[in-house]
Structures are given as structure tokens and as C-alpha cells.
Amino acid sequence: MTDVADNAVHAFIAKTVADNQVVLFMKGVPEQPRCGFSSVVVQILDHLGVDFVGVDVLQSDELRDGIKTFTDWPTIPQLYVKGEFVGGADIVREMFQTGELRPFLAEQGVLAA
Template identity: 80%
Template sequence: MTDSTTADPVHDFIAKTVAENPVVLFMKGEPEQPRCGFSAVVVQILDHLGSDFVGVDVLQNDALREGIKAFTDWPTIPQLYVKGEFVGGADIVREMFQSGELKSFLTEQGVLSA
């Protein structure tokens, strides 16, 4: 339970970014230049599916890198959000892609053309 009297700018930034963008990938590096293999895999999958997404480089700021882990209670990066919902990290995204589930999910969410 977060105490509403102590505003957390990192938490607020994450919440705002996730709320304002249909598909957000919190990653190491930028989509054009990922700085870890796991981030690169998720970028390749999203690019392959033709999904527009916003990439947020968590390496730009230690508070953001730690904050995103606390935000979802998920220990690893990258983290994919679709329509405000946490989807998962690299392994989950890769499994969903391989099974066809990710494409269906993105289409159902209206972020990918059928």
C-alpha cells in the first residue's frame, strides 16, 4: 500500500507512460539500439509483428531501473505493457509469440491490425 502523501515521481512517470501509450516496452537501451539480448529479442518480435510501441530506456536512470521492478513486482527487464496491462518479460513474450498468442492478444487489444 503506497502512502498517498509521499509522491513517487518514478512511479508516476511509469504509470503515466503506460496509461498514455498503447504498447510500452521498458528496456535496456533504445529500440534502435538495445543494450541487452533480452530487450533486443522483444524489440525484434514487436517489429516482426508490425506493432508500434514506445521504448523506454531504463538505463537512463537508476531510480527508473529499480522503480519499474517495484512497479510490477517483476525482477527483470524488459517489461512489456499493452493497454496499461503488464504482459511479461522476454521469456513470456517469446513464448506468446511462438504460440501465436501474442499476435492474437495484440490484435484483440486493437494495437495490431488483423
């Protein structure tokens, strides 16, 4: 990938993360996840009543590769809350199972009351 394409993708990711309180970079869309890990995170966010934006990384190779270099995190999905990288499917699932995710999201003000 060229630096210019990389920079454009990183700029898109940064803008998307800045413009939306909760963003899930995933394979597929929230209504139709295209991998099990993305599906798990969507189910958890839906279960908790989180309003989030899903970005399909399968729409371009640049985006799929770019999100990994943006966070230096090798896997997809990737969850961002208020501009901060939270983690991937394993971290989100673990936070949900241990009861940490709901209070974290509530503290961030992104959980429906």
C-alpha cells in the same frame, strides 16, 4: 531509494503506460537495444508490426529499480499493452512461439492490420 523518488518514478511509469497503447521498458532504445532480452522483444514487436514506445531504463538507476517495484517483476524488459503488464522477454517470446501473441495484440487493437 527514498519514498519520494520512488513515488515520482512510479508516477512517471504510470503516466507513460497510461499515455501509450504499447510500452516496452527496456535496456537501450528500440533502434539500439543494449541487452539480448530487450533485443528479442523489440524484434518480435517489429516482426508483428506493433507500434510501440521504448523507454530506456538505463537512463537512471531510479527508473531501472522503479520499474521492478512498480510491477513486482524482477527483470527487464517489461511489456505493457493498454495499461496492463504482459510480461518480460521469456513470456513475450513464449507467447510469440505458441502463436498467442498476435491474436492477443489484435484483440487489444494494437496490431497493424
